[in-house]
Amino acid sequence: MTLQQHKDILQHNNINSSTSLRQPSIQNSDQYLQDFRIDQKNGGTVVAPNIVGSIIAGDVYVVSTQVSHFSSINNNETLQSVKNKIKTRMMKDSERILEGSAQQSVSLNKIYTQLFIINDESDPINREHEIWQIETTNDLNTSAQTIINYNEILKPPLDENRTMKIVLTKGIAGIGKTVTVQKFVYDWASGKANQDLEFVFLLPFRELNLVEGKKSLFDLLCDFYPEFKDARSISDWICDRKVLFILDGLDEYKNELSFQTSILSDPAKKDTLDVLLANLLRGKLLPSAHLWITSRPVAAEQLPSEIFRQGYVTQIRGFIDEQKDEYFTRQFEDPDLTQKVICHLRSHKSLWILCHIPLFCWISSVVLKTIIKSQNKDSEMPSNQTEMYIHYLLIQTELSHNKYQGKNVSQEDALRQHKELIKKLAALAYWKLKEQNAIFSKEDLRKYYITPDEAFRYPGIITYVSECKSGYNRTKLFSFVHISVQEFFAALFVFHEFLSGNQDSLGLTKAKMGQNSNLSDFLKKFKCKTYRLKGSGFTEKHCDILVPLLTSPNSHLTHLDLSHNSLGLSALKQLSRAFCDPKCQIQMLNLSHNDLHSQDMELIKNVLSGSNVNLKILDLSDNQLEDEGVKIISAGLQSANCHLEVLKLSGCHIKEGVLKLLSSLKASLRELDLQYNDLGNIMEKKVSLRKYKLPSLRIYTGGVCSHQPGLYQYAVTLTFDPQTANEYLYLNENNTVAVRKREKQQLPANDERFDKCNQVLCCQPLSGRCFFTVDVIGAGVHIGVACKGIKRKGANDTVCLGRNKMSWCLCCSKNVCVAHDKKTESLTKPLQTESTRKLGVFLDQEAASIFFYRMNPEPELLYMFDADFPEDQELYAAFSIQEPDSSVCLRQASL
Known part of the structure; x- marks a missing residue:
């Protein structure tokens, strides 16, 4: 507005310049704006948010001063120009999604499937492992929930005409929080939704971690949005207009938020990032701004409830069953392949439940598509999470090798050739998990002798999550494609150290496992059916790791191979108690070549006669059992609780003790291995007798025997x-x-x-x-x-x-x-x-x-x-x- 317009308004309201206004002398009005100050006089009153529309009563003075040339028209033009630049960049940054692999981005609009988002203010903090939490939510009645569209996240379901000041969206890792934010940003930047918002500022916590020193809110925005550096009125734009700050990934913030900080209300005043965030969340800094925070559930607990007085809490529950079907239909062009994948996942409850997580759907699609198309009869379809991730590791290793080595090899060969790199990634996963850190830098990679190039060769395992292009030395940040993949690699590291005898350095004792430690969960999470610790050097000191796995309520372990070790009496005591635990599912146990002696068989007898034992196959071959040990085992075989089907005692220095053994056999036993024992002619009559009574029993004898031990x-x-x-x-x-x-x-x-x-x-x-x-x-x-x-x-x-x-x-x-x-x-x-x-x-x-x-x-x-x-x-x-x-x-x- 020009100065002449101001003068016209004053004259239009019949204000006498000679008596009530002191009109300044003004020259070059086209080059200058006038800054007016209106002072009360003789009891006059002023209500003047702007010169236009001001109410002036009584005697007042109007004093104007010249300010530098910067017209309001140019101001608005600059605002729109900056806004357009920001929208263009944000649309470009958000239009594609890195679906599991940093080298295979796809169109967000093409792949995005609407997620199940609900109003969830009263949901308590669940401290179970997040993967297990999905099983709880799987049985919820979705029809009774109020579903929220991601583009209406600021509008409460019960009052759509009201815009919330602050919204918290919770969800487990990989459930789709960041992708939902990305879709919201894309729709705003492309003009499809939420155009009442003048600006949307996305500030991921993983990038905020790189902020050092003191900054004002203006400084922070200029770092993340360099387009503002040409705008001298940024403070006015933010304060006077409807803006949204999106703080994505609170769980990734390296500091714990403190709301006991000093009050900060000036967006131009410098302070630490913690102070800026706390005052922004409390509404002290930019009280008119809107905020949207995303977080994993436990990290969200640090937010005080009072900040949500003008807001509400939502939760992303991931895909419901119909959305899972929709996702896989979008993934595959072949309807037959789609149907096979869905049928397999539905037939395994644990896998179908995990498909609530979009990232797990993607991993499953990669694995099952590869297996089905290969038509390899020897390749079993995965039936649980661990098997799925093992297949996924094999597939990604083969793809990486064939691409970068230029030579096609089998999955097994590629795995052998990349073994050292996999061990390094496993070490990185473990130690970063112990620090409760899912994000790491180039320097973190180098600490584990991994170059960024090597990391990029595993795009389906490691992905770079962001690059700070607006400052902070263009730092690249990396992560595993999902926290459960990091946990899987951490488990690989533990077992490798375990087999190498380096388990003491892991710090896995109960005293070191705090309540918030992921390490106390991830070893129990994987649903392996077979643990093969053959020749691993297993001794008493390893029992602290294995026993909890055997007795976990979620254990699926049925086959355990501990052969070619030196257990010792103490280890056998701990293991035998675990085998008798009602939660233990062991059906096949191999203890051959363990230097066990006759006195150790009392523990084996207790296992065989245990009321909760499911043991079907027992291999005690090549131990120093002798006749005395076999007699003790025979007592266990006679127990009503014993349902053993296969017993292997080859090379155990058995002689006459075999007679007691044969008299103890039950109808359930179908195979008995007595090879490499000095039985002479003892067996002839008894074997015929046992075969007559137990026609399905197969007894193996023979083999060169010696009186030498071991x-x-x-x-x-x-x-x-x-x-x-x-x-x-x-x-x-x-x-x-x-x-x-x-x-x-x-x-x-x-x-x-x-x-x-x-x-x-x-x-x-x-x-x-x-x-x-x-x-x-x-x-x-x-x-x-x-x-x-x-x-x-x-x-x-x-x-x-x-x-x-x-x-x-x-x-x-x-x-x-x-x-x-x-x-x-x-x-x-x-x-x-x-x-x-x-x-x-x-x-x-x-x-x-x-x-x-x-x-x-x-x-x-x-x-x-x-x-x-x-x-x-x-x-x-x-x-x-x-x-x-x-x-x-x-x-x-x-x-």
């Missing part, structure tokens, strides 16, 4: 085969010593000899269970097992030990490793530092396993192979000696 009872005598020895290998001492020489010897050519590789096989084939020991001198020595069909001519991968599918070996070089089919794995346990290294190899052909031991002097497990032995191939001990003057000596394995 592995030594399977000791075999071996000699090197001169027909296979390379010409650089010299055989001595009746072919029990092989030495690598620098000079080549003249040997007759034959088809069996290794002509280029310095290798040799033994004469005697290996079958059943075999154990042999060797002394290794020098470096570059490989010991192992090979099929007879391994190639002999040349020096390519089909010949070299560990470089093909026909051989498995331990490499005794500077860096100790194992190898099979061109895949190597470094070992953490060193060999002896002495010049002579004593090593042992145990083959269990029936179990398809090869074990390598360090003899110190008792066998200490170094590594175990699960081998896929060809059915038509004999197996032989095999050796490669690469370095001159190195040697291998075959020893008789005995105590």
Whole structure:
């Protein structure tokens, strides 16, 4: 408005300039605005929010002063220009969604499915694990709930004509809070909804974490919205107009909000971020502004109830069943594929419940689509969350390898080649979870020896969640695609450390598990059916981790393999109590090769006779049970509570005690393994009798037996085969010593000899269970097992030990490793530092396993192979000696 217009208004209201107004002299009115001050005189009154429409009564003075040129028309033009720029950028930033993968964004409008949002002011804080909370909400009557459209989040359901000052939206991780905010922002920026809002300011807490020092609200907005830096009237725009602040992800804020801070009402005054946020939420700072906060439920508890006097609380419950169907229909163009996916998920209640979470729907669609399209009969469809995530990890690893290595390999091969990176990601997941931190920076990645490039190669596992483009050095922030994926990787880390003997550093004792710690939950959450801890070094100190898993109310664990360990009496006591717990679901238990003795069988007897025990299969093979131990077990078998179906006692040094055992058998038993026991003729009559009474019972006997304990009872005598020895290998001492020489010897050519590789096989084939020991001198020595069909001519991968599918070996070089089919794995346990290294190899052909031991002097497990032995191939001990003057000596394995 021009100065002349002000003058006209004053004259129109019959104000006498000569008596009641002192009119200033004004020049160049087109270049200056006038700043008016109206003073009372002689009891006059003034009501003047603006010059236009002001009410002036009595005698007053009007004083005007010149201010710099900045017309109101230009002011409005600048406001609209800035607003348009902000809308354009926000629309561009929100029009696509990173659905699980930072490299596979899709149109938000195409994929967005309306979520179930309800008014939920009275909902109590649920301190169960969030995944378990979904099961509670699954049974709610959705028809009785008041559903809120995301674009009407500021309008209470009972009074749509009123706009709320503050709204809190709660929801578990991955339920769709941030995506809902993104859709709200997109619709506002594109002009589709909420156009009564002059500005919408999105301030994610994950980016607010990067704010340092003191700032005013104006400074903060300029950092996040640099378009404002050309606008000198930002304070007036915010104060006088309807604006909305969206504070997304309160649970990600690294500080705890304190509402005991000092009062701040000036948006231009600098203070710490905590003070700014507290006063914004309390309505002290910009009292006319509207606020929308999103948070996971527990973090929302820090917000005082009084701030919602002019607001209300909502909750996102995720997808209801109809929305799940809609989501998968949008995902797949093939109706048949859509139907198969939905049918499979509906047939497994736990998976269908988890599909309340949109991100879990996406993971499920990736996994099930891959499995169904592969038509791999050996690939089982996942039936629970852990199986789903295992498949997902395999798929993402294969995709990453094939894309960045340029070579297609199987999922298993890709997993082996990326094992080290997966271990690093698992460590990151665990320690960040322990800090209750789901967001991390490049520096956090580097602490775990992960480069940003490596992280980006796992877009379906790690995603970058934001980049602060408005300041703060353009910091990129990363996270796992969902908190449950981080928990899954954290569980992998725990079990890896557990198997490596590093569990003491994890801090998982009950004393260290606080109420708010996610660590006390995530180990119990995964619904594994099988835990395979074979050769893991399990002892008493690991029971604090395993026992809670066995006795968890949510446990689905039915198969437990603890073979090839040294449990000890204390560990067995703790485990036996767990097996008798009503919540324990164990049906198959393998305790073979655990150095158990007859006195330990009292605990096994208690398990067999327990009233709440579900045990069906028990393997106690290769323990020092002897007759006394078998008699104790027999008492447990006679219990009315015992429903054992399979009992394996091979290699347990049983003799006459078998008679007591056979007399105790019940009709439920269908298989009894007594191989590798010195039974002589004891069995003949009794076996016939038991088969007559229990026609379905299969009793296995036979196998070479020995009075040596443990592995030594399977000791075999071996000699090197001169027909296979390379010409650089010299055989001595009746072919029990092989030495690598620098000079080549003249040997007759034959088809069996290794002509280029310095290798040799033994004469005697290996079958059943075999154990042999060797002394290794020098470096570059490989010991192992090979099929007879391994190639002999040349020096390519089909010949070299560990470089093909026909051989498995331990490499005794500077860096100790194992190898099979061109895949190597470094070992953490060193060999002896002495010049002579004593090593042992145990083959269990029936179990398809090869074990390598360090003899110190008792066998200490170094590594175990699960081998896929060809059915038509004999197996032989095999050796490669690469370095001159190195040697291998075959020893008789005995105590």
